[in-house]
Structures are given as C-alpha cells and as structure tokens.
Amino acid sequence: MSTIDYDKLYIGGEWRAPAGSARIDVRAAATEEIIGSVPEGAEGDIDAAVDAARRAFDGPDAWGSWEPARRQEALHRFADELEKRAGETAARVAQQNGMPIVVAEQFESAFPPLLLRYYSQLVVDQGEERRPGMLGGSSVIRREPIGVVGAIVPWNVPQGITFLKLAPALASGCTVVLKPAPETVLDAFLMAEAALAAGLPEGVLNVVPGGRELGAYLVEHPGVDKVSFTGSTAAGRAIAETCGRLLRPVTLELGGKSAAIVLDDADLLGNIESFFASTLLNNGQICWLGTRVLAPQSRYDEVVDTISGLASNLVIGDPLERTTQIGPLVSQRQRERVESYIAKGSSDGGRLTAGGGRPADRDRGWFVQPTVFADVDPNHTIAQEEIFGPVLAVIPYRDEEEAVRIANDTDYGLGGSVWTADPERGEAFARKVRTGTIGLNHYVNDPTAPFGGIKSSGMGRELGPEGLVAFQNLKTIYLPPAAAN
Template identity: 65%
Template structure:
C-alpha cells in the first residue's frame, strides 16, 4: 500500500502545505507508486526559513547553549534515529534501489553515528583559542555558528548525505532547512519524526521536499546564511553563481569520474570484495566510485577477465532482498541515461565484455546489467563523463607515470583508489593523484577525515573536524593589555 504524507515538518510541528501540489514516488524495483508527499512551494520555504531564523536568533536559543548541552540533545536525536533505522533503510531501498544490505548500514546506522560523532567533536573544544600578539596584547579567536543553513541533498544516499550536513551544522549551533530530493522523500519523514521524539528545539530542523524550483528558491532566500549542496556539477555551478552574487558561503560536493589504478603487482583476487565496493557499490550510483579502471598492459587481458568475472558474478535482484548485490537504478530516466552511455561506448569502439543490457526476467523496475568495457580510450565519453550507473571502463597503461597521467586527466577530482600488494608503493602513488580522497586496497569515507573534491568535483569539505568548521564563522577579539 502506498505511503502518503500530507504535511511538512516546520517549526517543530506538522504544518499543512500552502498548495495542493504533490510529489509522487515510484519504487525502483517495480515502477509502482510507493507513496506521495506535498511539494514545497515558495510560501512553504518562507515558513521553514522563518522558523529556522527564529530558532537561530533566539537570544537564549540553541546557538547559546553549551556544547555539552547540545551534545546531549544530539545524542537523543541519534537514539531516535536508531530506533527508526530499519524502516528508514527499507524506505530508501524501496525508492532508489539501494540493496538493503547496504542501506541498513549507510542509511539505517550511519546518520546516528554521524550525530554522535559531531556531538563529541563539538563538545571536545572547551578552551578559548588565545593567541599572543606580535605587538602586545592578545587575540581570542572565537568560532561562531554561521546561521541558517540550506541543506540540499541528492537521492543516491539520502540519509547518509543528509547527516553529513545536518549533524555538523547542528553541532556548530546552526539551524537547518533541509530539502530532500523528490526521488527519495519518504525517508525524510522518519527524520522529522525522530527530531520530534528527541525534543529537538522548534525550528532547529525544517524539512521541505521539492524539486529544482524549490531548491533554487531556497538557495537565493534572503533568510539563508549558508548553502550546503550535494549533487551534479552542473547544478553546483548554478548554485555557486547565486551564492557568489550574494556573497553567501557555500559548500559543494559534486560529481566524479574517479580512477581505480591497478598496479602491476596487484592481487585483485584477494581483495575482489573491496574492489567491488570501490567500483560498483549502490548499483554504481555513488559519486566517488572508481569507474575508470586503469590496468597495466603487461597484465591487461588477465585483469579485464578478472573485472568482467566480478561483474558477472553479482547477484541482481530485488533491492529489499538481503542477498541482492546489484539492484535497480533510481528511475526510468536514470536507466535511460545509463543505457545511452552504453550505446555511446559501443559506437565509439570500446569492447563490451559483459552486460550492456537489462537482466533477463527484469520486466519491472529500472534494472541495468553490470557492464564492463575494455580497450577504452580515456578521451572517450564513457571515460570522461559521469554515468552514475553500473558501468566500468578498463583503460590500459604502459607504466606508472602513464597511469598517473591518465588518472589525473579528468575534469573531476573527487575520489580514487590504488591496488597493490605494496602499501607503501600505493601510498606514494596516491599522494600524486589529483583527488580529494584516495584509498589504497579499498576505499571508505571515514567520518573522522575530510571528504571533498578538486577541480569540477566541488568546494569545501564534509566529515572530520573540517566538516564542522564549514558551519562556523570566525571572530577575532583583540584585547589590549595596556588598558
């Protein structure tokens, strides 16, 4: 039975929408209607920003609380999310096709872990940063919350990415207006329910589902102090233009076309599960995946066979089945996009070694087979453009210097990985890659370390203490000791 909601979470309460417009959500695995929610229009965004503004400007409100008091509230919020974790994971899998085994971790457990992490990071700093002056006196450097944050999140890892923004923003003392993607809105109602149950102060978190127009209106809203966006590079450029004109701080985590560099001593067979997670996780719908696989010519045929075998071995099926490794794509439009890139790869002369079509028997839902191309030219469309689906391009290289040149020959610079039996060699190679984060014999976005992109992959950082700093503004207070 479809799940329908009829209100927004604004100002700590359930609020009726300003219009009758609605967002219909379809299940990725079947194409059937999964539910619907109201679509936020300007009046709804105005109400959400006003509630956030009131909460932030309250002279005795959240931003004035001690870090320890904020941490206790965030811990309660985390507990409420944990209680709802299994249902949140189910809803995400239903909507975007993420295998439930993955959703249970990233969407069911991850958000609460991020809240607890940032509660601890925020509470750990208690002493003033006092700096002796060069010419007498001293300066106290004070981090202050930046204000009302517009957080705009995508559909691929909706709750994990939501809390990469919401957790540090709240820990810093900010108030948030969250806009979920229209493809994944049902799970956002679990967040509102958890915030309500945890007693989060009214207006501190407000949720307004909507599409591109809602996002544009929110980004340019005069009541917003900071924008944090995760999504495509094209939309990120537009947001950056708006924020630049308004002189508004912005963080952008954008697209990627990362390289998975297999060095000539690698033993992929020993780490194939990790290689799968670094290249085809979440049905290929992750921005940092190593979809360009660089393999040495001396072992090229062997490694093409290994990657092809891995792709063929994946269990394709219902995203809600715990055994599924490769589920459907999020929408019919996304499936069409991926299939158009596969056709482009074939027409450009790349050699298809497996996949390229729809799985047998997948007459419902938006499935695409795990697809591997060999003999790919790094200048081709499938090697340079973000496909966002289960498509890998295996590119040959002659020596390590050429591998590095190919890896760095991209408009993007988000992630990457190096595969070798010599971790020191892998680390040395990783240091020379033009990417914000690189893995050696695996890849993970560890919450303790900053995650951000170079070049067209974005501006700013999420995760780590650096992620908290994105939601702070620094004030320097000079004290003249002569007085």
Template identity: 60%
Template structure:
C-alpha cells in the same frame, strides 16, 4: 503506502501552501509507494522564517556545545535503535540493495551524527592567542541559517553530512530533500521530535529544482550546502558568490582505481564490488575507471568480467541481491544511452550490455567496457550506474597521468601488494581522497573534491569548521 500531507516546519507539522503532491515510485515494482506534498516558494519562505526565528531568538545557538550535544545524543540513540527501519525505507524509495542500505544508508549516517556529537566535547570553540599588540580571544560562532539540498542516491548520508555539523555548531537548518526520496526525512523528523530538538532548528520541505533555487537565493539563508551534479553546483555557486553567501559544494566524480603490477587480483576484484559498484553504481565517489597494467590487462579483464557478470541482480529488499534497480526510468535510459555511446566510440563490452535483467523495474545489466581510451566520453563523463571502463596503462607514471586526466577530482584508489608504495602513488593523485587497497569515506576525515568535484569539505573537524565563523576579540596589553 506511506502518505504525508504536511511539512516539518517550526517544530511541528505545517499545512502546505500549495496543492501539489510528489508521488514516490518503487524502482523495483514501478508502483506508487508513498505520497508527500510538493513544496512551493511560499513553503520555503515559511521554513526559512522558522529557522531564522530559531536562530535569532531561540535557545539553540545560545546553548553551550555540550547542551546541544546532549540533545543530539538522544537523537543518535534513537537512530541507532531504528537503523533497520531507515535502511528498508531508503531501499524502497530508491532501489539501493538492502545489504548496502543497512551500512551506507543508515549505519553510516548514524555514525556521522554520533561523531559530531562526540566532537563537541573536544573541539576548540575558543582560544587565547598573544597578538602583536596584546592578547586576543578567538572564538567560533555559528554561521546562521543553513539551506541543505540533498540528492536521492544516499539521502540520509548526504543530509547528515550537513545536518550533524551544522547543529553541533549552533546553526538552524532548512533541508530540501530530492523528490525521489522524501520519505526518509519524515521518519527522521519524527525522531527529532522524540529527541526534543527545539522548534524551528530543523525544517524539511521536499520540492523540485526550481523551489530549491528559491532556497539558495533566499536573503535570510546564510549558507548553502549542496550535494549533486556539477552543472547544478555551478549555478548554486554563482548565486552564492553574487550574494557573498557561504557555500559548500560536493559534486560529481569519475574516480580511477589504479591496479598496480603487484596487486593481488582476487582481493582487488572483490574490493571493487563496494569501491566501484556501491549503491548500483549511483555514487559520486564510485571507482568507475579501472586502470590496469598492459602486462596484466587480459587477466584483469577476465577477472573483472567474471565478478561483474556473476553479480545477483534483483529485488533490492532481498538481502541476497547485490545490484538493484536504478532510481528512475530516466536514469535507466540515461545509463543505457551511455552503453550505446560506448559501443559507438569503439569500446568493447566484455560483460553486460543492453539486455535488461528483468522485465519490470528500472534495471540495467552491470556492464564492463574493455579497450577504453581515456578520451572516450564513457571514461570522462559521470554515468551514475553500474558501468565500468577498463583502461590499460604502460607504466606507473602513465597510470598517474591517466588518473589525473579528468575534470573531476573526488576519489580514487591504488591496489598493490605494497601499501607503503600505494600511499606514495596516492599522494600523486589530484583528488580529495584516495584509498589504498580499499575505498571508504571515514567520518573522522575530510571528504570533498578538487577541480570540478566541488568546493569545501564535509566530515572530520573540517566539516564542522564549515559551519562556523571565526571572530577575533583583541584587547590592550596589561599595563
């Protein structure tokens, strides 16, 4: 049992303003494994005030990028040494299989932190340009206080997408983790203290949605970065638009994996284990629509059913488990509701279904639907669980049409024996990223979505630019 009774505010542990608590429940045992205080609006006010002081009066934004990178380098080194501890903690909180957690819940967040730490040395913080009326200095300055709101599915990864570039830029941060996964942020806070991060640069208050809304609307917050549902993103975007507050929104997805006629089926199906079922299917960029050519449809269906039906479902802390439980009972019920809906819509279950793999824990059987039309709700709405929809297509143009026929535009992939042609097809897909014979999120490159999948980009130099204001300083030409 991990118990905390304070928040990380102002460089230390601050007593909460309220008396509420958040219980963290194991998705595997359904037992309480942790407890933290529940943040209130007053706690958010205290955290924002600390971040505001640190930005307006503290050393952090006044350091050189190299000085900030030195401190962040110490944090990155601590993170690298203790990745296993972080992976095990996130697995306990939200049910991610340990094999995935070691990579996706701890190694990748540390890589993102190290990427931005290194980028500080090569990024163009200031440049000289020849204007039409004389020379101009163009400089990049930190936006200010950032409100970072992160979800429960990949809590460290989504936090680091915001935290690392914001800190390199010189911003200060108030982070609000999800009530389902607050424990990992306490471990990170301990590491930040050890690394010597100045007081108030990062503040952490676990809380629910209503308190998160207070953070979004707070007048002393200069930018909001949110990862979560499209519905919540619309509300956050509306508030930020009203206040002319900077905002980055990384929202939902319903990504399509196009299997071309010439694809090697064995390697393609193996690739879907990660691309489509990462983190028990609880991933915004998961490739959950599988588009198969009608000429190979039965072959793809049989291979996909064999792979998905053969996955080991069980205790996420067991390294041999490939699929763990969903994060909460409500998520289990939501996903099972979509399985019923798919049957009602006329789709055919070719593996999986409503028989739960275990009596205890929030497990759902990995499921593949065949005979899916792209107008069915199971093909259009984000299910956020281990449920795949297999959709036939007639030719390549039809595959592209189906892939693009979505309100979302986050990820996608093309599977083919000809990678160069795969790139040509990927260029036609209206999404923020589209892999060829794989799907990965690379720290060096921008990640984000078209359409209802969000606004702005995280990762890459573009992710750092999202936390900077550009200032032009013109001066007269020399006599």
C-alpha cells in the same frame, strides 16, 4: 498494497499544512509501483521554514546560544530516535532508490547517528582559543555558528548525505532548512519524525521537499546564511554563481569520474570485495566510485577477465533481499541515461565484456546489468563523463607515468583508489593523483577525515573537523596588554 502517505510538512517543530496542493508520488525502483506520497513544497513553505529557522537561531533561548553539552544531549536523543527507526529507514531508502538493503543498513541507518555523536562531541571539546600576541596583547579566537543553513541533498545516499550536513551544522549551533530530492522523500519524513520525538527545539530542523526550482529559491533566499549542496556539477555551478553574487558561503560536493588504478603487482582477486565496493557499490550510484579502471598492459587481459567475471556473477535482484548485490536504478529516466552511455561506449569502439543490457528475468523495475567495457580510450565519452550507473571502463596503460597522466586527465577530482601488494608503493602513487580523496586497496569515507573534491568535483570539505569548520564563523577578540595580564 498500502502506501506511506503524508499530508503535512515538518516546519517549525510541527507538522504543518503545505502552502500548495501539489504532491510528490514516490515509486519503488524494483516494481515501478507507487509506494507513497508527500506534499510538494512551494516557495511559501520555504519562506515559512526559513522564518522558523531564523527564529530558532536569533530568538530567545537560541539554539546557537546553548552550551555545547546541552546541544549534545539533544543530538544524542536525536541519534537514539534514529536508531529506533533504523530498519524502516533502510527499507524506505532501498525501495525508493534501489540501494541494496545491506548497504542501506550501513550508509542510511548506522552512519547518521554516528555522525551526530561524533560532531556533538567535537564541539564540546572545541572551546575557545587564546593566543599571545606579538604586539603586547593577546587574542581570543571564538568559533560561532554561521546561522541558517540551506541544505540540498540528492537521492543516491539520501540519509548518509543529509547527515554530512545536518550533524556538523546542528552541533555547531546552526539551524537548517533541508530540501530532499523528490525521488527519496519518505526517508526524510521518517527522519523528521525522529527529530520531533527527540524534542529538537522548534525551527532547528525543517524539511521541505521539491525539485530544482525550489532548491534555487532556497539558495537565493535572503534569510539563508550558508548553503551546502550535494549533486551534479551543472547544478553546483549555478549555485556557486548565486552564492558568489550574494557573498554567501557555500559547500559543493559534486560529480566524479574517479580512477581505480591497478598496479602490476596487485592481487585483485584477493581484494575483490573491496574492489566491488570501490567501483560498483549501490548500483554504481555514488559519485566517488572508481568507474575508470586503469590496468597495466602486462596484465590487461587478466584484469579485464577478473572484472568482467565479477560483474557477470553479481546477484541482481530486489533491493530488500539480503543476497542482492545490484538493485535497480532510481528511475526510468536514470536507466535511460545509463543505457545511452552504454550505447555510446559501443559506438565509440569499446569492447563489451560483461552486461550491456537489462536482466532477462526482470520485466519490472529499472534494472541494468553491471557492464564492463574493455579497450577504452581515455578520451572516450564513457571514460570522461559521469554515468552514475553500474558501468566500468577499463583503460590500458604502459607504465606508472602514463597511469598518473591518465588518472589526472579528467575534469573531476573526487575519489580514487590504488591497488597493489606493496603499501609503500601504493601510497607513493596515490600522492601523485590529483584528487580530493583516494584509497589504498579499498575506499571508505572515514568520519574523522575530510571528504570532498577538486576541479569540477566541487569545493569545501565535509566530514572530519574540517566539516565542522564549514558551519562556523571565526571571531577574534583583541585584548589589550592590561586585560591580557
């Protein structure tokens, strides 16, 4: 079996020898075999990348000084090059983290070019704003790029999340140092190949993979003007503390324990595909999934049977197979984490109604069966902590008031969904749930609407015009009355 191996890092618009000799071996989630390797970044590589990004931002013909239409042309070329590599990108992601290929084609191949085109057009349309003053003059409001961005992304949706940051940052005129997760680096290097082929200016985008220590070094680097991080709440708190001390702007998209609230008139079977996508997509490895299912006592057994039937009949298999609905988890460590939560769910008194173990026909790969627990108390560990695997906890409620209380009784507030035959009732219920985002009979991150969390799910927003503002500084120019005329 041939492997995908890189010997250099993408820094300053070229492939450059790394500062150290350490390497990252990448294993296929379905076979546990090594499928590639890349150099592991060191502090010296971060220094070089930040220096390159700084030169691209501050130097002659600086990226941020380009007219928006000129940047748009470059980003459209980048989008075109990504699309040429769409199939390979999806396959690399699927092999690395177990994402089913059909999902990878949407999230990892189609979404990034769409975001590049969306944000570059937003900047072209944005322009300056002139406001008449109350004291005789007027003001010019400018939106200027914030500077060098340190972007840190996780392994679960690596390219989709990368471009939640890259697309608005680059479109606004920022330059970026990207640190991908060690588990998913092969797709990041393919993305760098696309950037090089597109002719992005030197230093506008730099890719340095590594672990937590390298990420911490990037966050506190004196040459970084803004940090954008997606990952665990624990890591996010540490990053927030560093950025607070440095007075450095930061966007944090962190963990979730979202509620999927089934109202008593819901047609769950009629919406079963959307329900699956809102609760178990990507093998449960998405932060906004509704892993707490709230079901009315009047229909509790029916809802449990429906969800258990769904979980039991999902196709588990090779993520590269188009029929696969549930692939493996990203690593042995992640599988052990999920299995520890399954054991905890049983010991706390949850009733296992589907799954609970490893597929009998899979002797290799980090697979876990889609698992459903019934009779879960809202205070049980599996109802409060993020598991990040295909495990659902079904919690009964008596009435809508109790459902709202249970839905809001969590440290998190990222996603959620409401399931009902009455859209007006569902929207009214959704307004009562304390969360950053929530869907009605489905859940989809639309590029035009802000995405992010409250409470321990983070701060700041990505997507929509709000995701662009996060990479811009506002500058006001006060004009005197004479100039105003």
